[in-house]
Amino acid sequence: MKIIGTGRAHPAFTLTNAMLEEILDTSNEWIVERTGISQRQIITNEKLEELAAEAARNALDDAGLSPSDIDLVICSNVVNEYVTPSLGCLVEGLIGASCPTYDINAACSGFVYALSTAEAYLRSGMFERILIVCAEEPTRMVNWRDRATCVLFGDAAGAIVVTAGDDLKAIRITANPKREVLRYERVLEPTPYITKEERDVPLFMNGREVFKTAVTSSIADVESVLSEAGVNKDEVKYYILHQANIRIIDSIREHFRQPVEKFPRNVDRFGNTSSASIPLMLDQMSREGQLRKGDKIVLSAFGAGFTTAACLIEWSK
Numbered sequence: 001m002k003i004i005g006t007g008r009a010h011p012a013f014t015l016t017n018a019m020l021e022e023i024l025d026t027s028n029e030w031i032v033e034r035t036g037i038s039q040r041q042i043i044t045n046e047k048l049e050e051l052a053a054e055a056a057r058n059a060l061d062d063a064g065l066s067p068s069d070i071d072l073v074i075c076s077n078v079v080n081e082y083v084t085p086s087l088g089c090l091v092e093g094l095i096g097a098s099c100p101t102y103d104i105n106a107a108c109s110g111f112v113y114a115l116s117t118a119e120a121y122l123r124s125g126m127f128e129r130i131l132i133v134c135a136e137e138p139t140r141m142v143n144w145r146d147r148a149t150c151v152l153f154g155d156a157a158g159a160i161v162v163t164a165g166d167d168l169k170a171i172r173i174t175a176n177p178k179r180e181v182l183r184y185e186r187v188l189e190p191t192p193y194i195t196k197e198e199r200d201v202p203l204f205m206n207g208r209e210v211f212k213t214a215v216t217s218s219i220a221d222v223e224s225v226l227s228e229a230g231v232n233k234d235e236v237k238y239y240i241l242h243q244a245n246i247r248i249i250d251s252i253r254e255h256f257r258q259p260v261e262k263f264p265r266n267v268d269r270f271g272n273t274s275s276a277s278i279p280l281m282l283d284q285m286s287r288e289g290q291l292r293k294g295d296k297i298v299l300s301a302f303g304a305g306f307t308t309a310a311c312l313i314e315w316s317k
């Protein structure tokens with residue numbers, strides 16, 4: 001596959017750490033020191049599908065395509081207001097597309113998971129132009145009285161358009177079931193026959209375990225894709241990691257003994273936007289002219305499941 005267009009969309013409202021100090025027993029100092037986050041954009045009156053559609057339109061414009069040129073839409077999403085129809089169907093309704101579409105949920109790893117699916121379809125020849133939209137509202141999964149989780153997240157949508165090409169040099173996706181460290185449970189509609197217990201539990205996270213698992217698995221994934229592609233770690237121009245926490249990014253960077261400039265970050269402004277975080281970064285860097293033809297770029301993501309995914313691409317746009 002090759003990436004021919006990128007786009008993104010953010011909610012309008014900016015929630016700063018100072019604002020969080022007013023509603024929680026927390027401080028700007030604690031949040032910045034432990035996470036690197038200063039502010040995040042969060043949903044107020046927007047619908048997630050509207051953000052997703054805006055990101056999709058921006059990616060299509062960037063690719064010089066119209067919605068009718070697209071053969072398949074893959075949406076990566078953990079939660080939104082609709083269980084069904086899929087977010088992909090909602091987005092298609094808004095942008096005026098009517099090709100096949102479905103959602104995947106690989107939590108924060110969803111973007112790279114979607115890339116692997118797109119690569120397989122493009123290789124098989126089944127589809128020619130695929131739109132990937134990652135739209136997430138993790139701020140609706142957390143308990144806003146829990147200072148250990150609600151300060152971490154932001155909402156956003158990121159999108160890319162891919163077609164047949166040779167950008168992807170190596171990819172690895174993994175899953176290692178670990179419900180005990182990170183989960184979000186919700187109660188379904190009752191029936192007269194349900195006898196099992198169901199729980200309505202906002203996002204539960206064992207932060208330290210998630211931290212350790214994220215660092216260890218990302219390092220293993222990155223080493224694996226570098227070795228599969230036969231690329232030395234110093235040849236990589238950028239390591240674009242899932243933007244969960246600045247300390248996670250720095251731990252991985254220190255392992256690979258790479259300079260700060262090679263590990264771009266925007267978690268300070270947007271918080272953790274789940275699977276949207278990598279396409280957001282790609283769009284930002286592409287539009288700011290930071291990505292050049294031939295740049296070797298590693299993408300690495302990790303999230304609930306525990307899922308992980310990494311790939312090495314050579315930018316050709």
Ligand code: ACO
Nearest residue numbers: 026027030034108147148151207208210211244245302303
């Ligand atoms: N403000 C002030 N104090 C806080 C806050 C807060 N917002 N949150 C927690 N604390 C307190 C705790 O209550 C605890 O107090 P205690 O010592 O009196 O018990 C103290 O700070 C230390 O808490 P820890 O959880 O041990 O803090 P830690 O340094 O591990 O940082 C954090 C917590 C930021 C969640 C860290 O573990 C982390 O980033 N983990 C990764 C989690 C992550 O990125 N999750 C995103 C979702 S999943 C994904 O995208 C991979």
